[in-house]
Amino acid sequence: xxxxxxxxxxxxxxxxxxxxxxxxxxxxxxxxxxxxxxxxxxxxxxxxxxxxxxxxxxxxxxxxxxxxxxxxxxxxxxxxxxxxxxxxxxxxxxxxxxxxxxxxxxxxxxxxxxxxxxxxxxxxxxxxxxxxxxxxxxxxxxxxxxxxxxxxxxxxxxxxxxxxxxxxxxxxxxxxxxxxxxxxxxxxxxxxxxxxxxxxxxxxxxxxxxxxxxxxxxxxxxxxxxxxxxxxxxxxxxxxxxxxxxxxxxxxxxxxxxxxxxxxxxxxxxxxxxxxxxxxxxxxxxxxxxxxxxxxxxxxxxxxxxxxxxxxxxxxxxxxxxxxxxxxxxxxxxxxxxxxxxxxxxxxxxxxxxxxxxxxxxx
Amino acid sequence: xxxxxxxxxxxxxxxxxxxxxxxxxxxxxxxxxxxxxxxxxxxxxxxxxxxxxxxxxxxxxxxxxxxxxxxxxxxxxxxxxxxxxxxxxxxxxxxxxxxxxxxxxxxxxxxxxxxxxxxxxxxxxxxxxxxxxxxxxxxxxxxxxxxxxxxxxxxxxxxxxxxxxxxxxxxxxxxxxxxxxxxxxxxxxxxxxxxxxxxxxxxxxxxxxxxxxxxxxxxxxxxxxxxxxxxxxxxxxxxxxxxxxxxxxxxxxxxxxxxxxxxxxxxxxxxxxxxxxxxxxxxxxxxxxxxxxxxxxxxxxxxxxxxxxxxxxxxxxxxxxxxxxxxxxxxxxxxxxxxxxxxxxxxxxxxxxxxxxxxxxxx
Numbered sequence: 169x170x171x172x173x174x175x176x177x178x179x180x181x182x183x184x185x186x187x188x189x190x191x192x193x194x195x196x197x198x199x200x201x202x203x204x205x206x207x208x209x210x211x212x213x214x215x216x217x218x219x220x221x222x223x224x225x226x227x228x229x230x231x232x233x234x235x236x237x238x239x240x241x242x243x244x245x246x247x248x249x250x251x252x253x254x255x256x257x258x259x260x261x262x263x264x265x266x267x268x269x270x271x272x273x274x275x276x277x278x279x280x281x282x283x284x285x286x287x288x289x290x291x292x293x294x295x296x297x298x299x300x301x302x303x304x305x306x307x308x309x310x311x312x313x314x315x316x317x318x319x320x321x322x323x324x325x326x327x328x329x330x331x332x333x334x335x336x337x338x339x340x341x342x343x344x345x346x347x348x349x350x351x352x353x354x355x356x357x358x359x360x361x362x363x364x365x366x367x368x369x370x371x372x373x374x375x376x377x378x379x380x381x382x383x384x385x386x387x388x389x390x391x392x393x394x395x396x397x398x399x400x401x402x403x404x405x406x407x408x409x410x411x412x413x414x415x416x417x418x419x420x421x422x423x424x425x426x427x428x429x430x431x432x433x434x435x436x437x438x439x440x441x442x443x444x445x446x447x448x449x450x451x452x453x454x455x456x457x458x459x460x461x462x463x464x465x466x467x468x469x470x471x472x473x474x475x476x477x478x479x480x481x482x483x484x485x486x487x488x489x490x491x492x493x494x495x496x497x498x499x500x501x502x503x504x505x506x507x508x509x510x511x512x513x514x515x516x517x518x519x520x521x522x523x524x525x526x527x528x529x530x531x
Numbered sequence: 532x533x534x535x536x537x538x539x540x541x542x543x544x545x546x547x548x549x550x551x552x553x554x555x556x557x558x559x560x561x562x563x564x565x566x567x568x569x570x571x572x573x574x575x576x577x578x579x580x581x582x583x584x585x586x587x588x589x590x591x592x593x594x595x596x597x598x599x600x601x602x603x604x605x606x607x608x609x610x611x612x613x614x615x616x617x618x619x620x621x622x623x624x625x626x627x628x629x630x631x632x633x634x635x636x637x638x639x640x641x642x643x644x645x646x647x648x649x650x651x652x653x654x655x656x657x658x659x660x661x662x663x664x665x666x667x668x669x670x671x672x673x674x675x676x677x678x679x680x681x682x683x684x685x686x687x688x689x690x691x692x693x694x695x696x697x698x699x700x701x702x703x704x705x706x707x708x709x710x711x712x713x714x715x716x717x718x719x720x721x722x723x724x725x726x727x728x729x730x731x732x733x734x735x736x737x738x739x740x741x742x743x744x745x746x747x748x749x750x751x752x753x754x755x756x757x758x759x760x761x762x763x764x765x766x767x768x769x770x771x772x773x774x775x776x777x778x779x780x781x782x783x784x785x786x787x788x789x790x791x792x793x794x795x796x797x798x799x800x801x802x803x804x805x806x807x808x809x810x811x812x813x814x815x816x817x818x819x820x821x822x823x824x825x826x827x828x829x830x831x832x833x834x835x836x837x838x839x840x841x842x843x844x845x846x847x848x849x850x851x852x853x854x855x856x857x858x859x860x861x862x863x864x865x866x867x868x869x870x871x872x873x874x875x876x877x878x879x880x881x882x883x884x885x886x887x888x889x890x891x892x893x894x
Contacts, residue, residue: 208855209848215839215859238851242827246847254843464605476578480617484609485572488601492571495858496578 172379174311174352176411176432180521184403184430187520190225190411192258192310193350194250197225199411200427200517202418202509203260203435208233209243209253211506212440213498216255222475222503223510225257226310228435231303232264236286236293240306248308259309260435262415263300263342263356266384269318277317279334297341305348313382314342316356321390328360329368336372343376354413356384361394363401370405380411383431387416392425392531399429406430420449420512424528427516439509443501446490449508455483457501462487475507476500535742537674537715539774539795543884547766547793550883553588553774555621555673556713557613560588562774563790563880565781565872566623566798571596572606572616574869575803576861579618585838585866586873589621589673591798594666595630599649599656603669611671622672623798625778626663626705626719629747632681640680642697660704668711676745677705679719684753691723692731699735706739717776719747724757726764733768743774746794750779755788755894762792769793783812783875787891790879802872806864809853812871818846820864825850838870839863 176199178188190197203226204211204219211219211227219227229249234240246252249259268275268282275284281296295303300315316335319327335358346353355378359365373381383402386395399414406412411433414426418436426434442448446458450470455462457469468478469486477486477500489497519525539562541551553560566589567574567582574582574590582590592612597603609615612622631638631645638647644659658666663678679698682690698721709716718741722728736744746765749758762777769775774796777789781799789797805811809821813833818825820832828846836842840849840863852860882888 208851208857210852210855210857210859213858213862215862233855237855238826238847242847245827246829246845252848252851254848463601464608466609482609484601484605485615485617488571488615489573492573492596492600494571494573495576495861496573498858499576499578499862 172352173350174379174411176380176409178408180523182520182523182525183428183527185427185516185520185525185527186430186432187517188432190432192226194256194258194310195225197258198517199432200423200513201225201433202423202513203228203433204440204506205230205435205437206253207437208237209249211502212444213495213502216253218476218499218503219255219506220257222506223514224506226260226433227255227257228260228262229253229307229309230264230267231261231300231307232267234261234307235264235303236288240303244306244308250308258311260311261304261307261309261313263304263313263315264295265300265315266318266415268295279337297338298345301342301345305346305351308351310351311380312346312351312353314339314353314355314378316358316384318358318385318388319360321360321385321388323360325362328362328365332358332365332369335369339373339376343378352379354378354380354382356382356415357402357406358385359402360385361390361398363398366398366402367405370402374405374407378410380413381406382413382415384415386414387422392422395422396425396429396531399426399431403430418509420509421528423509423513424516425531427513428527439505440502443505444498446497446501448501448504457483457487458490469504470508473504473508473511475504477504535715536713537742537774539743539772541771543886545883545886545888546791546890548790548883548888548890549793549795550880551795553795555589557619557621557673558588560621561880562795563786563876564588564796565786565876566591566796567803567869568593568798568800569616570800571600572612574865575807576858576865579616581839581862581866582618582869583620585869586877587620587869589623589796590618591623591625592616592670592672593627593630594624594663594670595627597624597670598627598666599651603666607669607671613671621674623674624667624670624672624676626667626676626678627658628663628678629681629778631658642700660701661708664705664708668709668714671714673714674743675709675714675716677702677716677719677741679721679747681721681748681751682723684723684748684751686723688725691725691728695721695728695732698732702736702739706741715742717741717743717745719745719778720765720769721748722765723748724753724761726761729761729765730768733765737768737770741773743776744769745776745778747778749777750785750799755785758785759788759792759894762789762794766793781872783872784891786872786876787879788894790876791890802868803865806868807861809860809864811864811867820846820850821853832867833871836867836871836874838867840867
């Protein structure tokens with residue numbers, strides 16, 4: 169096809185930090201952007217318009233979960249994830265790799281691919297790069313991700329190296345198997361926290377000319393200093409004109425760090441999961457809204473926030489809902505946390521555009 | 532004050548069935564009307580505007596639950612239930628009696644009132660007619676309910692008679708204690724399934740000139756034939772110009788019966804509870820949306836329904852959400868069930884207005 173389905177325009181830079189636009193067939197998304205996670209083809213407790221109202225332009229769905237239930241072919245028959253979920257904006261699917269590798273005792277890995285048992289019903293599955301591509305093409309997201317090998321940290325240098333090489337070979341198989349013209353396939357850089365391996369991984373993948381690149385294998389338990397150092401030695405090896413996606417990052421502090429190092433996209437379950445545990449961001453801090461101190465508090469969760477929750481409800485009511493175990497609390501707190509994060513990202517973007525961006529403190 | 536805060540206009544009748552308007556300080560509500568239950572000052576899983584969009588003009592909140600948590604004084608301080616919940620339409624509170632009497636081993640009853648222990652934290656409480664009035668005046672609903680004695684059925688005739696007499700004496704105490712001019716206090720007719728006791732209860736309460744009357748003590752396990760027979764001998768003793776409220780009724784079939792016998796208002800947790808168990812009304816029947824038969828079904832839950840769920844989502848997606856244990860399913864199914872019931876009530880109302888109303892079959 170003449171034009172790739174996902175393209176990046178970089179509008180401004182401050183140091184490595186970039187502000188731009190991610191062009192997709194489901195809309196142009198201002199970057200940097202935070203992508204809420206809809207693990208099972210739904211952002212937990214929220215209607216699609218509630219997710220859109222938080223400012224999200226892309227949601228992530230997990231290929232692993234969607235494949236096991238309701239099944240990728242079923243979603244394909246329904247017209248793909250956009251139609252199935254009734255989400256009109258962009259969708260990104262991960263490859264399933266991260267979840268499969270997290271199954272630990274339930275899976276076995278070879279060069280060929282990964283065998284595992286479904287945690288839902290114990291059924292036997294086999295996923296390799298070709299199968300991951302088939303599943304993701306069926307799911308029909310705007311952006312699919314290469315099937316990579318994720319290792320746990322800390323790891324022996326030889327293991328890191330071996331995983332980088334396998335990720336490279338699997339990336340080639342993914343490229344060969346992927347043939348959906350309206351979907352972009354992103355490569356994933358691995359290499360743990362070893363600068364040399366990160367460089368090797370990036371240099372192997374960049375010539376394959378993926379339309380975008382992810383930094384994988386971070387936010388898996390390493391220190392923030394290691395995350396920062398690894399980002400600093402990875403993004404400079406990635407093409408300037410293509411989008412860069414940091415997988416699994418979702419606190420304001422980590423997003424700031426990611427943006428400082430030139431990341432355009434990030435995703436994480438953190439804001440919505442935190443919400444379901446009754447924790448919300450407000451200003452530069454966080455509140456445990458269940459705390460007795462909020463029982464009579466007539467302020468919104470965050471007075472300057474423009475989300476539905478803050479515009480319409482006060483802390484004492486949300487406090488009551490959380491205490492009473494009412495599910496509406498999850499909805500209200502999820503809306504707030506997602507909007508809070510988008511507002512922060514919007515402010516960082518604006519400051520990159522006007523040249524006043526302040527880099528994240530070195531951890 | 533010159534005009535009571537809640538008034539009834541009867542516009543048309545077919546047999547005992549009536550169509551009219553319930554005038555409140557928070558809007559005019561077409562009757563008959565179904566009132567969703569917001570037990571803990573929230574209709575479970577729904578935002579206020581989602582409740583309003585189903586066509587509800589009144590929601591019911593339970594004084595018992597609100598009193599225990601977050602506390603009636605706290606809600607008063609927040610400006611009452613309307614302000615606390617951000618619900619702009621009418622609110623009705625029950626007296627707490629039904630829940631307290633349901634505590635069984637946890638409560639002891641005397642002429643004075645009822646002592647019980649909180650099921651939340653074991654704390655000791657005492658509620659009598661005066662305390663129920665104080666609590667409901669604090670909650671600030673448009674309609675408060677008298678504190679009555681609810682007995683279980685079947686019951687010995689002497690026990691029914693004793694409860695009717697106590698309910699009458701307590702009604703007088705409620706009237707004496709109630710002094711909130713912007714709130715209407717409704718009386719509650721008791722008497723089990725004994726026509727003579729129902730007549731006695733009604734004839735004792737009607738001279739007290741409550742602005743509205745409820746039929747209590749039904750839908751507590753008696754047969755539908757007994758419910759129908761009891762309604763038939765009760766509503767004729769109630770003033771024609773005042774609203775009549777059947778407590779705790781919420782299937783389409785029982786609502787039809789209630790309307791046939793001249794009921795204007797009813798409430799029940801049934802539609803929303805049923806939704807949380809994955810059961811939805813469609814046409815004249817009900818669907819278990821979790822059933823495998825809906826896994827690939829591209830129809831809405833009820834093709835002719837105009838609710839958000841039916842307009843926007845199909846059965847296969849809702850099926851997936853239920854199977855996957857996603858909370859959004861509760862929201863979507865609650866919206867549908869409430870709207871389904873309102874649509875039925877709206878059709879009964881229209882048929883009373885145009886004279887074509889068909890009475891419910893005699894059970």
